[in-house]
Structures are given as C-alpha cells and as structure tokens.
Amino acid sequence: MARWLERRRVEREMAAEMAVHIDERIEQLMEQGHSAEEARVQARRQFGNVTLQKENSREAWGWNGVEQLAQDVRFGCRVLAKTPAFTLTAIAVLALGIGMNTAMFSAAKAVLLSALPYPEPDRLVEVWQTTKAGAFMDASGPDFRDWRDQNRSMRLASYGGDQVSLSGDFAPRRIRIGVVSAGFFESMSVSAAIGRTFSRQEQKLGAAPVVILGYDLSQRTFGMPAQSIGKSVRLDGLAFTVIGVMPPAFDFPLRAQAWVAQELFPDPSTRSAHNYHVVGRLKAGVSVRRAQEDMNVIAARLAKAYIDDRDEGIKVVSLYDEVVGPVRPAFLILLSAVTLVLLIACVNISSLHLARGTVRAKELGLRAALGAGRARLIRQLLTEAVLLALAGGAAGLALAVAGTAVLRHSAPANIPRLENIRVDTGILFFTAFLSIGAGLLFGALPAMAGSRADVNESLKQGSGKGTAGPQSKRWGNALVVGQIGLAVVLFAGAALLLKSYWKLAHVDSGLRSSGVFIADLSWPAINGMSIDSKEVLRLSNGLLAGVGSLPGVQAAALVQPLPLSGNGANGDFEMEGRALPADPHLNPNAYYRLITSQYFDTFGIPILKGRAFEEADDRSPQQVAIVNQSFAANFFPDGDAVGKRIRFFGFDRKPEFMTVVGIVADVRALGLDKPARAEVFADYMQHAAFSPDATLVVRGPASLQAAVSAIIARLNRDTPVEFQSMDQVIAGSIARERFETSLLSLFAGFALLLAAVGIYGLLSYTVTRRTSELGIRMTLGASRPAVLWLVLSEGGRLVAGGLLLGLLCASILNSTLASLLYGVKATDPATFAIVALVFGIVAMLGCYLPARRASKIDPNVALRYE
Amino acid sequence: MKERRDLLPGTLEMLILQTLKRGALHGYAISQSIQETSHEVLQVEEGSLYPALQRLLREGWVLAEWGTSARNRRVRTYRLTPAGRKQLEREIAGFERLLAGISRVIRPVES
Numbered sequence: 001m002a003r004w005l006e007r008r009r010v011e012r013e014m015a016a017e018m019a020v021h022i023d024e025r026i027e028q029l030m031e032q033g034h035s036a037e038e039a040r041v042q043a044r045r046q047f048g049n050v051t052l053q054k055e056n057s058r059e060a061w062g063w064n065g066v067e068q069l070a071q072d073v074r075f076g077c078r079v080l081a082k083t084p085a086f087t088l089t090a091i092a093v094l095a096l097g098i099g100m101n102t103a104m105f106s107a108a109k110a111v112l113l114s115a116l117p118y119p120e121p122d123r124l125v126e127v128w129q130t131t132k133a134g135a136f137m138d139a140s141g142p143d144f145r146d147w148r149d150q151n152r153s154m155r156l157a158s159y160g161g162d163q164v165s166l167s168g169d170f171a172p173r174r175i176r177i178g179v180v181s182a183g184f185f186e187s188m189s190v191s192a193a194i195g196r197t198f199s200r201q202e203q204k205l206g207a208a209p210v211v212i213l214g215y216d217l218s219q220r221t222f223g224m225p226a227q228s229i230g231k232s233v234r235l236d237g238l239a240f241t242v243i244g245v246m247p248p249a250f251d252f253p254l255r256a257q258a259w260v261a262q263e264l265f266p267d268p269s270t271r272s273a274h275n276y277h278v279v280g281r282l283k284a285g286v287s288v289r290r291a292q293e294d295m296n297v298i299a300a301r302l303a304k305a306y307i308d309d310r311d312e313g314i315k316v317v318s319l320y321d322e323v324v325g326p327v328r329p330a331f332l333i334l335l336s337a338v339t340l341v342l343l344i345a346c347v348n349i350s351s352l353h354l355a356r357g358t359v360r361a362k363e364l365g366l367r368a369a370l371g372a373g374r375a376r377l378i379r380q381l382l383t384e385a386v387l388l389a390l391a392g393g394a395a396g397l398a399l400a401v402a403g404t405a406v407l408r409h410s411a412p413a414n415i416p417r418l419e420n421i422r423v424d425t426g427i428l429f430f431t432a433f434l435s436i437g438a439g440l441l442f443g444a445l446p447a448m449a450g451s452r453a454d455v456n457e458s459l460k461q462g463s464g465k466g467t468a469g470p471q472s473k474r475w476g477n478a479l480v481v482g483q484i485g486l487a488v489v490l491f492a493g494a495a496l497l498l499k500s501y502w503k504l505a506h507v508d509s510g511l512r513s514s515g516v517f518i519a520d521l522s523w524p525a526i527n528g529m530s531i532d533s534k535e536v537l538r539l540s541n542g543l544l545a546g547v548g549s550l551p552g553v554q555a556a557a558l559v560q561p562l563p564l565s566g567n568g569a570n571g572d573f574e575m576e577g578r579a580l581p582a583d584p585h586l587n588p589n590a591y592y593r594l595i596t597s598q599y600f601d602t603f604g605i606p607i608l609k610g611r612a613f614e615e616a617d618d619r620s621p622q623q624v625a626i627v628n629q630s631f632a633a634n635f636f637p638d639g640d641a642v643g644k645r646i647r648f649f650g651f652d653r654k655p656e657f658m659t660v661v662g663i664v665a666d667v668r669a670l671g672l673d674k675p676a677r678a679e680v681f682a683d684y685m686q687h688a689a690f691s692p693d694a695t696l697v698v699r700g701p702a703s704l705q706a707a708v709s710a711i712i713a714r715l716n717r718d719t720p721v722e723f724q725s726m727d728q729v730i731a732g733s734i735a736r737e738r739f740e741t742s743l744l745s746l747f748a749g750f751a752l753l754l755a756a757v758g759i760y761g762l763l764s765y766t767v768t769r770r771t772s773e774l775g776i777r778m779t780l781g782a783s784r785p786a787v788l789w790l791v792l793s794e795g796g797r798l799v800a801g802g803l804l805l806g807l808l809c810a811s812i813l814n815s816t817l818a819s820l821l822y823g824v825k826a827t828d829p830a831t832f833a834i835v836a837l838v839f840g841i842v843a844m845l846g847c848y849l850p851a852r853r854a855s856k857i858d859p860n861v862a863l864r865y866e
Numbered sequence: 867m868k869e870r871r872d873l874l875p876g877t878l879e880m881l882i883l884q885t886l887k888r889g890a891l892h893g894y895a896i897s898q899s900i901q902e903t904s905h906e907v908l909q910v911e912e913g914s915l916y917p918a919l920q921r922l923l924r925e926g927w928v929l930a931e932w933g934t935s936a937r938n939r940r941v942r943t944y945r946l947t948p949a950g951r952k953q954l955e956r957e958i959a960g961f962e963r964l965l966a967g968i969s970r971v972i973r974p975v976e977s
Contacts, residue, residue: 013942016940017892017941018913020892020935020939020940020941021893021894021897021912021915021916024894024937025912046911047912047913048912048913050913053914054916
C-alpha cells in the first residue's frame with residue numbers, strides 16, 4: 001500500500017513536470033514568433049510520446065511487470081470476446097485436445113504410474129518356471145517347495161485363483177477366491193483388517209476349513225465386516241468359518257474376494273503338474289537380478305536331479321512388470337497418439353491465429369506506431385494465447401472428468417487397475433501445465449510473426465486487408481502441411497488397428513455363437529475335496545433334462561472349460577500301441593475339454609467323421625473321446641484316428657484309455673487371434689468326478705433364462721447362476737483390442753477433422769485476402785472454373801505435401817504398432833492407400849468450400865472493395 | 867524529414883550528469899543546455915529526459931527538489947550527488963575508451 005501511494009505521488013509529480021516542460025517550450029517558441037497553435041504542435045513533437053515516456057519511467061522503477069500483465073489480460077479478454085467465432089472454435093479445439101490428454105494421462109497414471117497397493121511394492125516379484133523355449137509356466141508343487149527352501153534372496157509363497165459359489169443364509173453368488181500357501185500374507189506384507197489370517201494349524205490337509213473374506217464381500221454379505229467373524233459360509237457347498245477380513249483395497253491375486261489355504265487340498269506332488277503361481281518378497285537390499293542369479297543356481301541343480309525339470313529354467317519378474325507389462329506398449333502408443341492430437345490442435349490454432357494475426361496487422365501496426373516495443377507486442381499476443389489455452393484447459397478438464405467416468409465404466413477386465421482412474425490434484429497440475437504449455441506453443445509463432453508488423457505497410461490506407469508478408473504465408477503453409485502430416489500418421493495408425501480389429505472380430509472361430517447363452521455353474525463340491533460324483537451326475541442330468549424339455553431350446557450341453565473364456569487345460573497323453581519318447585518333455589500333448597452329448601449341436605460344430613457322444617456312452621464303462629481336425633492331422637496323419645485309443649496322464653484318479661469315436665472341425669478355442677490347437681473332447685458324464693465346475697450352454701431364446709434359473713434352484717439352492725450370451729463372452733475376449741482401437745480411432749478422427757478445419761481456415765483466409773487479385777483476374781477474362789482451380793491447386797499442393805510427409809512418417813513410426821496388430825502388416829499398402837484416399841477427399845473438401853467462394857466473386861464488387 | 871540521430875544507449879544519462887556538474891537545473895533547462903552546447907547536433911527527444919532522470923534518481927546519482935523556474939513556474943530541480951560525480955567520471959572514461967577504439971578502426975594508423 002505504501003508502495004502504491006509512493007508510486008501515485010511520483011507519477012503525479014512527473015506528469016506535472018512534463019507539463020511544465022511543454023509549457024516552457026511553447027512560451028519560448030511563441031517568443032521566437034510562432035503562433036500559439038504552431039508552438040503547441042512544435043512543442044509536442046519535440047517532446048515526443050508522453051504516455052510512452054511515462055511508461056518508461058515506470059519501468060525505471062520496475063513497476064511495469066504486474067501492471068502490464070493485468071493490462072494484457074484485460075485487453076486479451078476484450079479482443080477474444082470481440083471475435084466469438086474464433087474464440088469459441090479455438091476453445092472447443094483446445095478443450096477436446098486437452099480433455100483427451102488429461103483423460104488419457106489419468107488412465108496412464110492409474111495403470112502405469114501408480115505403485116502397487118502393497119507395502120514396499122518394489123520388493124515384490126513373481127517367479128515362473130520356464131520351458132526350454134522361454135515360455136512361462138506355473139510351478140509344480142515339489143519344485144515350488146524346493147525354491148522356497150533353497151533360495152537365499154526372497155520369501156516365496158504360492159497361490160492360485162478359482163471361481164466358486166458362496167452360499168449361506170443369503171442369496172448365493174459366484175465369487176473369485178485366492179487359494180494361497182503358507183507365507184502368502186507375510187510375503188505381501190498385508191495383514192487382516194479385522195480378525196486374523198491363517199494359523200499353522202489351519203494350513204494342513206484335513207484341517208477345519210476357514211476363510212478370509214475381502215472387505216467389500218463381507219460388507220455386502222453381512223452388512224458390517226466385523227460381524228462376519230465366526231460366521232459359517234459355504235464355498236461350493238463345503239462349510240468354512242470366517243476368521244478374518246482383509247483391508248478394503250486388497251484383492252490380490254486376480255481380484256480375489258476371499259482367500260482359503262492351499263494346504264487344505266491335496267497336491268499331485270509330481271514335478272510335471274504345473275499348478276501354482278509363485279509370488280515373493282525380496283530380502284532388503286536384494287535386487288531382482290541377484291534373485292535371478294540365485295534361482296539360476298537352483299534351476300541348474302533341479303534340472304540335474306529330476307528328469308521333469310530337465311531343460312527348465314526359473315524366471316524372476318518384478319510384480320509391477322508382471323501386472324503392467326502386458327498393457328504398457330498399448331498405453332505408450334495411446335499416450336503418444338493423444339499427445340500428437342494436442343500437437344495438431346496447437347498447430348491448428350496456431351495457423352488460425354496466424355491468419356487472424358495478419359488481419360490484426362493494422363491494430364498491431366497502430367500499437368507499434370504508438371510506441372509499443374516488439375517484446376511488448378509478443379507479450380500481448382502470448383498472453384492472449386495463454387488465456388485462450390487456459391479457457392480451453394478448464395473446459396478440457398470438465399471433458400476429462402466425463403471421459404474418465406466413461407473409461408472407468410468401459411474398462412475391459414484385462415486392463416489392470418484402470419478402474420482406479422480418477423482426476424486428482426496431480427492431474428489438475430498436469431492440465432494447468434499442459435494448457436499453459438499449449439498456449440505458449442501455439443502462441444509463439446503468430447506472436448513472432450505478428451509483432452514483426454511493419455508500421456508503414458500496415459497503416460497504409462489502400463492495402464485494405466493488411467497484407468501477410470511472404471514470410472507469414474510460408475509459416476502458414478508449413479503449419480498446414482505439418483498438421484496434415486501429423487494427422488495422417490495418427491490416421492494411418494488407427495486405420496491399421498481398425499483393420500486388425502475388424503479381422504479379429506470377423507475371424508471364423510468355428511463356433512456358431514449367436515443364439516447361444518451360457519451360465520457358469522459350480523456344483524456344491526469343492527475341487528479335489530468331498531466330491532460326490534453320483535450327486536454331480538444327478539444334478540447334471542437333471543439340469544440337462546429340464547432345460548432340454550423347455551419349449552424353444554434347440555440344444556443344451558455342459559462344457560468345461562468354455563471355449564474363448566480365457567481358460568484352457570492341456571496335458572500329456574499316450575496313444576495305445578505307440579512307445580512313449582524317453583524324454584518326458586517330448587510326450588504328445590493336447591488341449592482337452594469335457595462336454596456332454598449335445599455340445600456340437602449347440603455350437604453348430606460340424607462332425608467330420610464318426611459320431612458325437614450319446615447318452616448310452618454316459619453309463620458305459622467304455623470311455624470315449626472325440627478329437628478335432630488338428631489333432632487327427634497331427635497324430636494320425638493317415639486319417640485313421642477313429643477307433644484308436646488314447647490316455648491322458650492327468651485324467652481322473654486312475655486314467656483309462658479312451659476310444660476315439662469321432663472327428664470334429666477345428667475351433668479357435670484359445671483366442672480369436674490364436675490358431676486352433678490339437679484338442680480332445682471327453683464325455684463330462686464319464687468324468688463327472690473330475691470337475692464339479694461346468695458351463696451350461698443353451699441354444700435357444702434368452703427369454704428362457706428365468707426358467708433355467710428356476711430349474712437350477714430346484715436342483716440345488718446353493719448354486720448361483722448368472723447368464724451371458726456367448727457373443728458377449730467372445731466380445732469380452734477381444735475387449736482390450738476394442739478398447740485400444742476405439743480410443744485410437746477417436747483420436748485419429750479428431751485429428752482428421754482438425755486437419756480439414758486447418759486447411760479450410762488457411763484457404764478461406766487466402767481467398768479473402770486475394771479477393772481483389774481474383775477480381776482482376778476475372779475482369780481480365782479468367783473463367784470461374786479457372787479461379788476455382790487456382791485456389792484448389794494451391795490447397796492441393798499443401799494436402800499432397802502433408803500426405804506425403806505423413807505417410808513417410810507413418811511407415812516408419814507404425815512399426816511400433818506391430819505388437820498390437822493381428823493379420824495386418826504395419827506397412828499394409830492397402831491401408832495406406834485408403835488412408836491417403838480418405839484423407840485426400842476430406843482435405844480437398846476443406847479446400848473446395850473456399851475455392852467455390854473464390855469462384856463466386858463478383859469482379860465489380862471485388863474491385864470496388866479496394 | 868530531418869534525419870535524427872539516436873544517442874548511443876546510456877549516453878543520455880551521461881550527458882545529463884555532465885550538464886548537472888555545472889549546477890542544479892530543472893528538466894527543461896537540462897534539455898535546452900544539451901541542445902545548445904552540442905550546437906543542435908544531439909537531438910534529444912525531450913520527453914525521454916524524464917525516464918532517464920527517474921533512473922538516475924533511483925540509482926542515487928542525482929537529487930531532486932521543488933523550486934521555482936526563471937519564468938516563475940513550480941519546477942523540480944536536479945542536483946548531482948557525490949556518487950553521481952563518480953559515476954560521471956567512470957562513464958566518461960569508458961566513453962573515451964570506446965571513442966578511441968572506434969576512431970582507430972575508422973582511421974587506422976597507416977604504416
């Protein structure tokens with residue numbers, strides 16, 4: 001305040017001083033014989049610019065900064081408000097650009113940047129057994145125990161996941177459980193929020209079953225998490241006592257909702273049964289690499305000692321890489337793409353600004369004439385740009401909040417942690433920073449160009465429109481070419497992903513999936529424990545009979561596992577009459593699936609040879625199998641598979657030979673992007689004890705789902721049912737590809753639009769500026785088509801330049817996309833051709849509108865305009 | 867239009883200090899004095915005197931006090947301070963070095 005008073009005084013004094021100076025000069029001039037009027041003019045001229053001198057004096061005291069900024073902001077607001085069309089366009093473009101970036105960055109922050117929600121997450125690792133080829137496998141029980149006991153670098157625990165039915169004095173539901181070994185919670189360094197985790201006595205074969213619930217599940221089931229302690233619940237029909245509730249955020253592994261002890265279940269104890277994931281916590285100060293070296297020694301020792309471990313290795317991977325690794329490449333590509341979008345938006349506004357800057361040349365020239373220095377003009381123009389960007393950023397933030405909500409709800413299940421996405425303070429700073437950066441970026445060029453305004457030129461009356469120097473014209477062209485180039489890169493990338501996705505979605509899976517609905521079932525008996533195969537048979541038969549008799553059902557079957565559900569099981573087998581290889585790694589191996597008789601009818605899979613299972617098989621002691629085409633071609637190339645006998649080692653308690661009774665067409669059961677593998681179908685009814693889990697598949701109208709539910713409830717009230725259409729299951733299997741493709745397409749579409757607007761803006765402006773020239777041409781006899789062509793060809797050159805640049809960059813950059821593509825090469829010429837065509841058409845449309853306007857110019861009006 | 871020579875940056879301050887060496891003056895008198903003593907060669911835009919005076923005030927090289935002019939107007943007169951005197955010497959020394967350098971370039975000693 002004191003400073004302000006001081007400043008007011010100094011300014012008052014200086015104004016008085018200057019006034020006296022001029023008065024004295026006038027008096028002196030009048031004494032020399034000038035008239036009063038002359039003297040006044042002369043004195044003013046000699047004194048110079050009063051306002052500027054005052055400003056300079058203020059500068060001498062260092063008062064200018066804040067004052068000028070406030071002035072610039074006020075003036076900037078006024079200028080922007082005076083051209084609402086430009087301002088709103090620019091804000092909309094920026095809002096979309098910044099909004100997309102903010103939303104995408106929020107997603108990247110949730111997925112890539114945030115630490116895993118466990119104490120000291122850097123020390124957590126996942127340990128895998130590896131094949132000779134380097135593929136990762138789960139560890140076998142005995143191998144895991146050797147690793148755990150022999151390593152010196154970490155504390156290991158094993159775990160698995162499963163889906164089971166939870167029931168009790170409440171509506172039954174399907175839940176995901178973690179089946180975890182001793183030391184699991186210690187390795188994760190997480191303890192129960194309420195109650196406790198497992199004790200030693202509870203981690204034994206035959207111990208009384210206890211369960212730990214997830215926070216959300218206990219809340220949903222019992223209202224208050226604390227009330228769940230000591231309650232009894234049934235998992236797949238077996239009674240468990242609740243002993244603890246985990247903290248709210250804890251859902252490892254695989255979004256588990258409850259945990260049971262692995263030791264409750266018998267372990268096959270062979271080194272060839274790879275059943276367990278392994279997680280470990282590194283000892284303090286031990287690096288992943290040290291741990292890896294440690295495990296290499298153990299792997300070598302085991303390989304020497306056990307034939308099953310020959311040629312197998314061990315791989316230590318940080319848990320972060322394990323969780324995030326698979327989605328990182330796609331996210332980095334999407335992040336780069338969205339950054340490119342913002343860059344294009346900036347270039348776009350820059351070129352709009354540049355064109356407008358030239359229209360404003362007169363204003364800027366006037367300001368320069370009144371004494372504004374170049375730095376001052378640049379500052380003014382930059383202030384305007386940043387103001388614009390901040391407004392765009394604010395609108396963008398609103399868009400981003402909406403966008404993150406959409407992302408959260410459309411998050412495919414196989415993108416980890418995307419459900420945690422939110423706009424927090426970090427994101428706010430990011431957006432603010434981004435906005436100011438964008439403002440400076442798109443403001444810089446027009447500011448430099450605009451501030452160079454030639455005072456004489458811009459103030460000359462006749463030039464009417466204020467001329468753009470050849471330099472600013474060149475800049476404008478470069479901006480448009482760059483804009484098109486960048487947009488083409490994005491567009492080409494999106495086109496490749498789209499083509500890839502289209503191919504994937506239209507791949508012939510071999511299943512006629514439409515018109516089929518499914519429900520996962522888990523008959524009450526937990527895997528490996530208290531299996532009552534008679535009960536499973538009774539329930540399964542009752543279910544199929546009941547569903548089959550519903551009017552409208554064409555076929556119904558049970559299958560385990562459901563194709564394209566992400567689950568697959570494979571095993572080694574032998575063929576009767578053929579010797580097994582000496583090396584067990586070379587054993588024949590095939591995927592297997594348990595089905596009931598109408599499975600092939602339900603999915604419309606053609607039977608190529610032999611027959612499907614029949615009800616007579618279900619009760620026959622003679623075990624039967626059906627193989628797919630790949631299996632037959634692989635193992636019985638002479639076409640004589642039917643009638644042969646095979647035996648899987650891992651089937652049932654006492655595996656028996658199964659007679660092949662039929663050959664069916666291949667199905668891409670492992671994933672739409674993966675070719676069909678050799679596969680064997682066994683009769684579910686003959687192996688009911690093997691798997692109490694199954695998926696019911698029904699070909700019939702979805703309106704029957706309620707009736708199916710009623711049938712299941714009648715058979716067993718503890719079995720929850722949730723329906724899905726088979727098409728949904730298949731869509732779910734490519735959800736991530738759809739997610740990536742739709743995002744990139746959205747970005748590319750926006751980029752295309754921006755590029756078209758960019759070239760439209762530039763040409764419109766050119767046409768306006770050249771109105772009189774075009775008028776003269778027309779007066780001199782140029783036809784309307786000739787003028788149309790003149791403008792079109794100018795635009796065409798820019799479009800062609802941009803296309804060429806873009807396609808060149810795309811052919812280099814798109815190789816980074818290769819890992820995301822299915823059935824399309826990153827340099828697919830057809831795609832590039834289509835991109836060029838579409839882009840050319842859209843961009844030329846942007847050229848055509850101003851060109852047509854040019855050809856409609858009335859020469860009379862145009863010339864009078866001068 | 868008569869060609870106007872801009873002063874070298876910083877020279878205006880030096881000229882003001884030099885002018886004030888002969889005694890306290892107010893703004894108008896300072897500009898008159900510079901023009902007259904330079905025989906109208908140095909055309910100072912009169913207004914630019916005032917920002918320069920503010921700079922000198924701020925550095926403490928001149929002091930200002932209100933008084934009355936020859937034509938009986940209330941004016942502010944400026945007086946050189948000891949620090950200003952030292953600054954003037956420094957500036958003159960620097961300026962002479964500069965001039966000497968320039969003249970050696972323009973009229974090289976022929977050998």
